[in-house]
Amino acid sequence: MKKKLLAIMLTAAMAVTTITACGGNTGSSTGGSDATQNVSNPNAKYNVGVCQLVQHPALDAATEGFTAALRDSLGEDVNITIQNAAGDSATCATITNTFVSDGVDLIMANATPALQAAVSSTGDIPIVGTSVTDYATALELDSWNGKTGINVTGTSDLAPLAEQAAMLKDIFPASTYKNVGILYCAAEANSKYQAEEITKELTEMGYAVSDYTFSDTNDVAAVTTNACQNCDVIYIPTDNTAASCTETIDSVARPAGVPIVAGEEGICKVCGTVTLSINYYDIGYAAGEMAVQILKDGKDPKDMEIGFAKNVTKEFNPEICSALGITVPDDYKEIAKD
Amino acid sequence: MDITSLFAALPGNIAQGIIWGVMALGVYLTFRVLNIADLTVDGSFATGGAVTVVLITNGVPVPVAILVAVLAGALAGLCTGILHTVLGIPDILAGILSQIALYSINLDIMSGCANMAVNVMKYKLLLSLRNVPGAILVSLIFVVVIIALMYWYLGTEQGSALRSTGNNPAMSRAQGININMMKVIALSLSNALVALSGGLIAQYQGFADINMGRGAIVIGLAAVIIGEVIGNAIFKKKMNFVLRLSFVVIGAIIYYIVIGIVLWLHMPTNDLKLFTAIIVAIFLAVPYLKGTANNSFRKAAKRGAGK
Amino acid sequence: MIRANDIHKTFNPGTINEKVALNGVTLELNDGEFVTVIGGNGAGKSTFLNALAGVWPVDSGSIEIDGVNVTGLSEHKRAKYLGRVFQDPMTGTAADMEIIENLALANRRGKNRGLSWGVTKNEKEEYYELLKELDLGLEERMTAKVGLLSGGQRQALTLLMATLQKPKVLLLDEHTAALDPKTAKTVLETTDRIVSNHKLTTLMVTHNMKDAINHGNRLIMMNEGKIILNISGEEKKNLTVKDLLQKFEEVSGEEFTTDKAILGG
Numbered sequence: 001m002k003k004k005l006l007a008i009m010l011t012a013a014m015a016v017t018t019i020t021a022c023g024g025n026t027g028s029s030t031g032g033s034d035a036t037q038n039v040s041n042p043n044a045k046y047n048v049g050v051c052q053l054v055q056h057p058a059l060d061a062a063t064e065g066f067t068a069a070l071r072d073s074l075g076e077d078v079n080i081t082i083q084n085a086a087g088d089s090a091t092c093a094t095i096t097n098t099f100v101s102d103g104v105d106l107i108m109a110n111a112t113p114a115l116q117a118a119v120s121s122t123g124d125i126p127i128v129g130t131s132v133t134d135y136a137t138a139l140e141l142d143s144w145n146g147k148t149g150i151n152v153t154g155t156s157d158l159a160p161l162a163e164q165a166a167m168l169k170d171i172f173p174a175s176t177y178k179n180v181g182i183l184y185c186a187a188e189a190n191s192k193y194q195a196e197e198i199t200k201e202l203t204e205m206g207y208a209v210s211d212y213t214f215s216d217t218n219d220v221a222a223v224t225t226n227a228c229q230n231c232d233v234i235y236i237p238t239d240n241t242a243a244s245c246t247e248t249i250d251s252v253a254r255p256a257g258v259p260i261v262a263g264e265e266g267i268c269k270v271c272g273t274v275t276l277s278i279n280y281y282d283i284g285y286a287a288g289e290m291a292v293q294i295l296k297d298g299k300d301p302k303d304m305e306i307g308f309a310k311n312v313t314k315e316f317n318p319e320i321c322s323a324l325g326i327t328v329p330d331d332y333k334e335i336a337k338d
Numbered sequence: 339m340d341i342t343s344l345f346a347a348l349p350g351n352i353a354q355g356i357i358w359g360v361m362a363l364g365v366y367l368t369f370r371v372l373n374i375a376d377l378t379v380d381g382s383f384a385t386g387g388a389v390t391v392v393l394i395t396n397g398v399p400v401p402v403a404i405l406v407a408v409l410a411g412a413l414a415g416l417c418t419g420i421l422h423t424v425l426g427i428p429d430i431l432a433g434i435l436s437q438i439a440l441y442s443i444n445l446d447i448m449s450g451c452a453n454m455a456v457n458v459m460k461y462k463l464l465l466s467l468r469n470v471p472g473a474i475l476v477s478l479i480f481v482v483v484i485i486a487l488m489y490w491y492l493g494t495e496q497g498s499a500l501r502s503t504g505n506n507p508a509m510s511r512a513q514g515i516n517i518n519m520m521k522v523i524a525l526s527l528s529n530a531l532v533a534l535s536g537g538l539i540a541q542y543q544g545f546a547d548i549n550m551g552r553g554a555i556v557i558g559l560a561a562v563i564i565g566e567v568i569g570n571a572i573f574k575k576k577m578n579f580v581l582r583l584s585f586v587v588i589g590a591i592i593y594y595i596v597i598g599i600v601l602w603l604h605m606p607t608n609d610l611k612l613f614t615a616i617i618v619a620i621f622l623a624v625p626y627l628k629g630t631a632n633n634s635f636r637k638a639a640k641r642g643a644g645k
Numbered sequence: 646m647i648r649a650n651d652i653h654k655t656f657n658p659g660t661i662n663e664k665v666a667l668n669g670v671t672l673e674l675n676d677g678e679f680v681t682v683i684g685g686n687g688a689g690k691s692t693f694l695n696a697l698a699g700v701w702p703v704d705s706g707s708i709e710i711d712g713v714n715v716t717g718l719s720e721h722k723r724a725k726y727l728g729r730v731f732q733d734p735m736t737g738t739a740a741d742m743e744i745i746e747n748l749a750l751a752n753r754r755g756k757n758r759g760l761s762w763g764v765t766k767n768e769k770e771e772y773y774e775l776l777k778e779l780d781l782g783l784e785e786r787m788t789a790k791v792g793l794l795s796g797g798q799r800q801a802l803t804l805l806m807a808t809l810q811k812p813k814v815l816l817l818d819e820h821t822a823a824l825d826p827k828t829a830k831t832v833l834e835t836t837d838r839i840v841s842n843h844k845l846t847t848l849m850v851t852h853n854m855k856d857a858i859n860h861g862n863r864l865i866m867m868n869e870g871k872i873i874l875n876i877s878g879e880e881k882k883n884l885t886v887k888d889l890l891q892k893f894e895e896v897s898g899e900e901f902t903t904d905k906a907i908l909g910g
Contacts, residue, residue: 055608086607089550090354093543094597097350097467102343113547116455120467120544123459140395140455150459186445187452187548215441491760495753498742498763502750505739512698512737513806514724514754 044079049099053111054087062284069288092117129154130287133190146305153301155283165201172233174206181231185241186213194237220245228256237263246270274316278309344602349470351598355591356477357538362590364531365558372504372524377433381440382414382529383551386536388447391456391546411533412526419522452548463541485583563621565589648673652706666692668870679847681857684867690850699723725755728807730820737803740792751806797828817849
């Protein structure tokens with residue numbers, strides 16, 4: 001009986017892990033189809049390790065863009081190993097340590113903790129970051145001249161905040177939309193930085209700006225409700241937690257009739273009216289091109305400037321705009337539905 | 339899928355395991371000695387990391403920073419202890435309250451930043467991913483010293499009182515032991531160790547993150563339990579206290595080696611926490627089920643039918 | 646010397662479960678007196694002992710031990726005056742700790758527990774001799790976990806622990822009730838020996854009338870939270886179970902009821 005019970009429990013546990021393992025695999029294939037990319041090619045000249053903090057559409061797109069750039073230039077000459085830390089910063093360290101002990105030729109770090117772990121793991125192997133907003137803060141650098149000065153370069157996911165503020169002013173003038181609420185997760189360094197920057201811009205334009213921060217996904221609904229009661233328009237920066245709760249935010253904000261300006265396309269698709277979009281695939285691709293320059297042309301990352309998104313597009317969400325009775329100028333592009 | 343790459347990564351996993359082992363020793367103190375599952379650790383682990391990083395980046399010498407982190411952890415434990423003993427809040431809930439409060443406090447410690455880097459090139463850190471053998475050595479020294487201290491402390495009059503408090507509170511009161519005081523002391527010591535571990539991990543990985551302690555209690559429990567199972571299997575009844583503590587650390591090392599294997603196999607890491615929870619649940623359930631299996635109504639029915 | 650003066654205690658006051666457990670208990674024990682306490686279920690015997698031990702504060706009245714008013718002292722602070730043995734053998738000892746560690750814990754009752762060793766070498770020899778006196782072979786198993794001992798062995802050990810530091814008062818709360826008759830007899834004999842050797846002031850609760858008559862030099866009977874009988878001296882020596890039952894009926898106007906076998910033993 002004792003053995004039977006144990007056996008049943010173990011089988012159940014294994015079944016659960018296997019089932020979820022299958023689910024996980026299909027999920028990650030949208031991120032970077034690692035099933036194919038992780039098959040190592042013994043003849044490949046370069047080995048590249050990708051450490052991605054967590055799976056969500058923006059980071060997945062950046063990884064996808066990165067691998068596409070490598071494939072476009074290096075074809076089968078490169079082996080790409082993609083590892084996902086499942087949101088656990090300690091696992092980032094485990095992953096980057098594995099890359100270093102494997103002797104990869106380059107590490108791509110997708111998101112801030114991944115970059116920090118990579119930098120802690122190696123001072124020699126070139127590191128290319130992406131989806132990192134502010135490299136100087138992430139790496140604790142004293143001076144900043146556009147380059148890190150160490151074995152690190154990459155692309156930033158910072159959407160030009162001045163342009164975003166200008167866009168908000170275009171659609172939601174301060175005369176009728178006086179109070180702006182900035183909604184983000186207090187636990188995300190990048191969001192805090194953006195909130196501070198855009199607050200400066202908006203305050204200069206005559207808005208009354210206040211922050212509405214939640215500490216995790218649990219308080220999103222409550223904080224959003226509070227923001228909707230006190231604000232005429234809400235701005236959400238490129239916040240990972242908000243990005244994973246867009247449905248919740250929409251279900252609160254839309255009935256309340258409060259429009260949302262989103263810092264990135266993924267958020268705007270579900271709950272925003274307009275966005276100035278940088279495309280994570282593009283910054284991932286640009287990071288990939290930098291990786292190619294390092295691997296193939298022997299460029300040194302310390303001499304390479306951090307890249308920013310080149311193309312920003314003004315986009316609008318037709319469904320929410322018409323629901324709230326907002327009309328946008330003709331130069332706004334209709335957001336692509338999935 | 340080259341086996342050599344698994345072995346090459348092993349030292350890193352071991353280093354990480356030893357550092358988390360320090361935390362697991364803290365968890366042992368509350369979970370096994372005091373008989374309380376203290377959830378404060380999820381918060382105090384990040385507190386240790388946050389305090390260490392903030393102080394180091396502000397020019398405080400690393401040993402001092404670590405010391406302050408340890409004190410901060412002890413303070414966190416003290417708060418949980420007071421919530422539990424003075425205000426009468428059940429232990430689990432007191433831990434949860436501290437944990438939640440620490441989330442905000444940790445953010446405040448890091449001046450509102452969710453993530454703070456400590457640049458290994460700028461400071462003389464005790465240990466870093468840059469130098470894995472060095473990290474193993476340093477963390478090993480910490481573990482040896484801590485185990486020696488724990489062995490000594492739990493053998494003293496006060497330590498004995500602490501053990502009896504966890505074992506039999508009624509008897510302890512009758513023997514004149516202030517069990518509330520003992521609980522507060524144990525919670526403080528435990529969280530001091532947890533914060534120390536957090537401070538070491540932050541240096542090792544080069545940053546403190548507001549989420550770095552999430553699920554720490556489960557990792558700690560996993561280490562304690564895996565270590566016990568393996569230790570008992572090897573040494574049977576010869577397990578003495580030093581071995582018991584050593585196997586807690588070995589449990590943490592095994593946990594991180596397993597994570598290394600999971601990564602090496604390219605298994606989906608999203609399910610790691612579920613995997614951990616299931617392992618812990620199984621090991622916690624086995625002793626109970628062993629008991630009930632020999633003492634179940636179904637068996638009684640069978641016995642009855644047999645006669 | 647212990648003096649309880651007009652002790653009152655009501656549990657769950659103001660609720661449907663309100664129960665007046667102690668309704669004005671006054672008792673004084675002189676030094677070296679061995680008093681047995683008897684009474685039916687719910688008479689308040691154990692509650693009275695718990696009041697003396699400070700398990701909870703009393704509603705009114707005062708408790709004095711050796712001239713010190715302890716009414717306001719918590720259980721662990723009062724412990725330095727009291728040795729206690731409980732009904733459940735599990736309660737009095739720490740199962741996961743060694744025999745010698747349990748003794749060492751008890752040896753520091755009422756003392757400041759600092760950072761010197763929990764068990765010193767001298768103690769080991771002392772405990773060896775004391776355990777030998779119990780005649781249970783425990784002296785050869787000093788490093789065994791107490792959880793491995795039988796209920797009788799645990800009670801004997803608890804008794805030793807309670808008297809290691811000579812208590813002002815020894816409180817025995819039906820300490821043989823959970824044991825089989827033979828073991829109970831041995832434990833009672835040990836009790837008598839230890840009490841007389843150390844001339845301990847003792848309060849022993851029992852549900853066994855015979856035991857209450859055969860042990861100690863004074864007997865009190867409780868009913869409905871009050872002491873209804875107090876028999877000592879020659880009267881106690883000549884007492885029989887029959888007398889006791891008769892006296893109970895006289896005083897309380899009802900029949901003595903209890904679900905346990907009170908006559909045998």
